[in-house]
Amino acid sequence: MNTHINKINPIVIFLMGTTASHKTEIAMKLAHVLPIELISVDTSLIYKKMNIGTAKPNKNNKFYCQHWLIDIKEPYQQYSVFEFYQDAIQLIHNIIKKGKIPLLVGGTMYYFYRLLYSISPMIPKSSIHIKNLITKQIINNKFYTYYDMLNIIDPISAKKIHYNDIRRIMRALEIFFITGKTLSTLIKIPNLNIPYPIHQFAITYYDRTQLFKAIHNRIISMIDLGFEQEVRSLIKNNFLQYNYPAMRCIGYKQMFHFIKNKINFQTMLNEIILMTKYLSKKQMTWLKxxxxxxxxxxxxKHMIYNTIAKLVEQQLI
Structure with a gap:
């Protein structure tokens, strides 16, 4: 089999879907035999040392293939959608230059969305200094809440962000104080989209009962593999604290509460299952x-594999 693609008309593949839908498994099997390189589109997999709770690809799997954008941040570090956009675009170009097909796989739909509808190049990186200045505005009672501040500065963005979503509110405020322009203004400034045809696939269990069973089985397996020990070790070695960005990954906050004796084991397990089901519903809302x-x-799975493999084989020279 030829192992290089037609560089004149290269393609990009998106493999999206709900959690526990076998996205990673299928992507690795494809990359094992075809000229594909994998780019992870998953906000949980970026964190180092957090392996079991994020269902990170296991290097002991016989089909294991390297994913770009896995293990790129420490649990205390932020990673914005703008950083992802820049990293992913550069990787796509690099992979195509090597004569291979970029296959982006994951369940963070907003990241996929931003690759299709690109971010303004004027949106800046995050700044701790600016965040501290914004916080001082609240401490000094110049504004009652962060949301009130945003509603005055950028009412268009405020209407699109829930008043309890502090992370997104703070980001919108930060952008204004760095650039002098509101987020709602900057996102209207055009940027280049991916300059290649994109073939988009969504995979999930058509039967919701099967999907929820797969989610339940994954979480039970996660527990059996030593998820509690993983989190205990992270806490003991100061790699994970309650206020770290990585605590947004489903399962870690619940396990943290269990380890700190704030909830019992069954409550912890039920909350992880419930939150994961909720995530799958949000993913489906995006995809629909x-x-x-x-x-x-x-x-x-064989049909998914064959469908994407046939597409790749049509690009070979």
């Missing part, structure tokens, strides 16, 4: 609104 999408059933 998506254009130019090919749907595939997770219960037919």
């Amino acid at each position: 609104k998506w254009d130019n999408l090919t749907w595939l059933d997770s219960s037919k």
Whole structure:
């Protein structure tokens, strides 16, 4: 089999889907035999040392293949959608230059969305100094809440952000104080999209009962693999604290509370399952609104593999 693609008309593949839908497994099997390189689109997998709770690809798997954008941040570090956008675009270009196909795989739909509808190049990186200045405005009672501040500065963005979503509110304020322009203004400034045809696939269990069973089985397996020991070790070695960005990863906050004796084991387990089901529903909400999408059933893994493999083989020279 030829192992290089046609560089004149290269393509990009998006493999999206709900959690526990076998996205990673199928992507690795494809990359094992075809000229593909994998780019992770998952906000949980960026964190080092957090392996079991994030269902990170296991290096002992016989089909294991390297993913770009895995293990790139410490649990205390932030990683913005703008940073992801820049990293992913550069990786896509680099992979195509090597004569291979970039296959982006994951379940962070907002990141996929931003690759399709690109971010203004004027949106800046995060600044701790600016965040501290914003916080001082609240401490000094110049504004009652961060949301009130945003509603005055950028009412358009305020209408699109929930008043309890402090992270996104703070980011919108930060952008204004760094650039002097509101987020709602900056996102209207055009930027280049991916300059290659994008083939988009969404995989999930068509039967919701099967999906929820897969989610339950994954979480039970996660516990059996030593998730509690992983989190205990992270806490003991000061790699994970309650206020770290990585605590947004489903499961870690719940396990943290269990270890600190704030909840019992069954409550912890139930909360992780509930939050993961909720995540799958949010992912489906995104995907149901998506254009130019090919749907595939997770219960037919061979069909998913063959469909994408056939597309790749058509690009070989």
